[in-house]
Amino acid sequence: MVKKAAALRKFVQAGWGILTNAYVKGFLPGDPPIYKGPLKQFCVPGMNCYSCPGALGSCPIGSMQAVFDGRHRKFAFYVVGYLSLIGLIVGRFVCGWLCLFGLIQELLYKIPAPKLRVPEAIDKPLRYLKYVMLFVMVFALPFFVRSEYGVGAPFFCKYICPVGTLEGGIPLVLLNDAMRGTLGWLFRWKFLLLILCVLASIFIYRPFCKYICPLGAFYGLFQKVSLVRMQVDENACVNCGLCAKTCKMNVDPRKNPNSSECIRCRECINACPKNALSMIIREKKAADQPIQEGIRKESI
Amino acid sequence: MKKKTILSAAALVLCFALVLAGCGKKGSEGGSSQAEAGSEQILNGGEEGTTLSFETVDTNGNPVDSKALFAQNKVTMINIWGTTCGPCIGELPELEKMNKEFNQKGGAIVGLVNDVWVNNSKYLGEARDILSDTGVTYTNLCAWEGCNDVLPVVGTPTTYFVDSQGKLIGDPILGADPAKYAEKMEEYLSQAK
Numbered sequence: 001m002v003k004k005a006a007a008l009r010k011f012v013q014a015g016w017g018i019l020t021n022a023y024v025k026g027f028l029p030g031d032p033p034i035y036k037g038p039l040k041q042f043c044v045p046g047m048n049c050y051s052c053p054g055a056l057g058s059c060p061i062g063s064m065q066a067v068f069d070g071r072h073r074k075f076a077f078y079v080v081g082y083l084s085l086i087g088l089i090v091g092r093f094v095c096g097w098l099c100l101f102g103l104i105q106e107l108l109y110k111i112p113a114p115k116l117r118v119p120e121a122i123d124k125p126l127r128y129l130k131y132v133m134l135f136v137m138v139f140a141l142p143f144f145v146r147s148e149y150g151v152g153a154p155f156f157c158k159y160i161c162p163v164g165t166l167e168g169g170i171p172l173v174l175l176n177d178a179m180r181g182t183l184g185w186l187f188r189w190k191f192l193l194l195i196l197c198v199l200a201s202i203f204i205y206r207p208f209c210k211y212i213c214p215l216g217a218f219y220g221l222f223q224k225v226s227l228v229r230m231q232v233d234e235n236a237c238v239n240c241g242l243c244a245k246t247c248k249m250n251v252d253p254r255k256n257p258n259s260s261e262c263i264r265c266r267e268c269i270n271a272c273p274k275n276a277l278s279m280i281i282r283e284k285k286a287a288d289q290p291i292q293e294g295i296r297k298e299s300i
Numbered sequence: 301m302k303k304k305t306i307l308s309a310a311a312l313v314l315c316f317a318l319v320l321a322g323c324g325k326k327g328s329e330g331g332s333s334q335a336e337a338g339s340e341q342i343l344n345g346g347e348e349g350t351t352l353s354f355e356t357v358d359t360n361g362n363p364v365d366s367k368a369l370f371a372q373n374k375v376t377m378i379n380i381w382g383t384t385c386g387p388c389i390g391e392l393p394e395l396e397k398m399n400k401e402f403n404q405k406g407g408a409i410v411g412l413v414n415d416v417w418v419n420n421s422k423y424l425g426e427a428r429d430i431l432s433d434t435g436v437t438y439t440n441l442c443a444w445e446g447c448n449d450v451l452p453v454v455g456t457p458t459t460y461f462v463d464s465q466g467k468l469i470g471d472p473i474l475g476a477d478p479a480k481y482a483e484k485m486e487e488y489l490s491q492a493k
Contacts, residue, residue, distance in 0.1 A: 032452055070384060071426070149393070149433050151386040176454055182475035 002270040009097060009265060010106075017100035019056075020044045021167075026053030033175050043079060045086050046099030047215050049161070051168030053175060061138055061215050062157050062164075069142035069152030083215075087222030091229070095209060095216050096263035101163045102209055108201035116203045123250060126211050127261060133160065134214035156214060158186070162194040163208075205248035209263065220260030227281055230257035230264075236276035243268035243277060253277055346452040352466040356444040357418050359427055364441060370466040374406040374492040377485060378460045380453055382415045383426045387476040388457040392434035394478045398485075399438045406492070407485050411440035414453060418442045461488055 023035040033053040040050070044057040060083055067076035086094060095102055109115075118126070137156035146152050157164055169190060173179045200207040209216050223229075232254060244252040246267050251259045253268045257277070269277045354366045370376050379395060381388030392411075399409040413427045424442070431440060451460055451472075459473040459481055469488050473480055 032448075032454055034454070066384070069386070071430075147386070147390060149389050149430070151389050153386055172454070176474075178454060178458070178472055178474035181473065181480075182477075 005266060005270050010103070012097050013100070013103040013106075016098050017048075017103055020048060021052055021054035021056065021100070023054045023056050026055075027171070027175065029175065033172055043082060044098075045083075045094045047101045047161075047163045047213060048099075049164040049166075049168035051164065051172060053171050055167070059157075059163075061161070062154065065138055065142045065154035065157055068139060069154055071146075071150040071152070073143060073152075075143075083218060084222070087219045087226065089227050091223040091226035091258070091264065092216060092219045092260070092262060093228060093264040094219060095213075096265040101166075102206060102263070104166070105197075105201040105206045105208060108198060109205050111202050113202050115205070117250075118204060120250075123210075129211050130213055130217035130220075133212055134217040138214045159189070160193065160212070162190070162197040165190040165194040206263075210249065210261070216263075217260075223258045223260045223262065226258075228264075228279060229282055230262065230269075231278050231280050232257050233274075233276045233278070236274045238274055238276075240273065242271050242273065246271040345449045346460070346468070346472060348468050348470055350450065350468045352450055352462060352468065354444055354447065354450070356447075357442050359413065359416065359424065359431065359440045359442065364439070366466050369410065369439070370462055371464050373408040374464055375402075375408075375469070375485060375488045376462050376464075377402070377407065377409045377481060378412055378451065378462065379409055379481075380412045380414050380451060380456055380458045380460070382456045383413065383423045383430060384415065385456045389430055389434065391457065391476040391478055392430070392436050395481075396434065396436045396438065398478060398482060402485055402489075405489055407489050409438050411436070411438065412443065412447070412451070413440055414443050414447075414456065416442045418444050461485070463488075463492060 026033045026035055034051055035054075035056060039056045040058055042057050043060040043063050044055075045060070047061065048055055048057065048059050050058045050062050060079055063079045064076040067074050067079065133156060137160060141155040142152050145155075169187065173183065173187075197208055197212075204210075230253060237254060239254065241254075243254065247253065247262075248265075248267070249261045249263055251262045251268075253262075256262075264279065266279065269279065352366055352370075356364050356366075358364050381392070383389075395409055395411075402408055411431075413423075416422075416424050416427045421442075427440065451458075455474060457474075457476050461469045461484060463469055470484060473484065
């Protein structure tokens, strides 16, 4: 049962990843490798590089920066609104189910190797790094920094994002001669970051999601108020701690079921011997009332 | 989930994916349209030896004929840029300088703004602002229907070189690299008849 649930999630992650990168033509020689048709106007909900030859949709983080860094400084209302809507409905569910790069990290973690639990003294403060990425690299620098001729830059995409290196940079360089001529120090830097991310993912579960991802940071802001949320049945819980032990994002569902670090993978729900944990859709008014009152419980 | 359900779901996903893969922008087919055997044969886009022949408008509204344009110089460098492309705009001031130097030797730079179209001037104002901010005085062309096929662009800036008859010389240069442009221009000028 637990295995089936985990397999279902992998299936959804993989299926969605393939569906949103199904532009096979981009990988064939001779054609311009990046799809620029009408679907590109839409952002996928997870991290997925616009420049991936197969990508049918745009990256929300990339799109945000592209609007922020324009000569006429503009706020990305459309993209931020779209992401906020998703966050309000499902919080970080996208991270656990609809993000291809999340899947890639999980697959890397499956490689047999000693698994490291980062000590809390490092892990807890480092989780805030993703907010630095979000507010500084994705928003502030692209929005405010301008060159002499009014030119801005997408700082996160340009200097940090390993998703872009993996899905965009490397395939484009392999597919296109002209691209190869442009390689310089920046590509080497981004490639190094990607290698570090890949290596870290073998030993640590989803390190990019935990420490770097600005999109995860953004969705995390909505976890406490999202419609789809986690609930602990205090009466059923026997405090065995199995949920906290199972959680690979280092969340303790007993204390903080709607932590901004939870990616809604449901492994804790599956692990609980007393079925005390569940994901529910809640009504607006039921905010902080006890479980018995006012919450329409529709277990997903 | 039963195996059958998983298989049919997977098949559905695959079908969907293939359908979507078939949807693409018109003109992204790198097809070769062979004209009659004669002086102008348009082969695959962007390849050395292809002859360009087009009519368009420049950013000041003046009509431009490619034959007349290219005949003025031994080698013309076509720098394709976009109004939202940071690195492209960044190199424009240097290109203005380089153009003046090239002019002394029979070469010239011509810009092509790939998001300003002959029939859709939404970004024309922006392009003209950028050109004036960066001090560019050389001709900049508006994109015409089919220009992406004859001058394919993976990313901007992309720079092509043509001879006085509009025939493409060498490989395109991708990325803002004025030093490389100058090097190639020297090379092609010395080879030009």
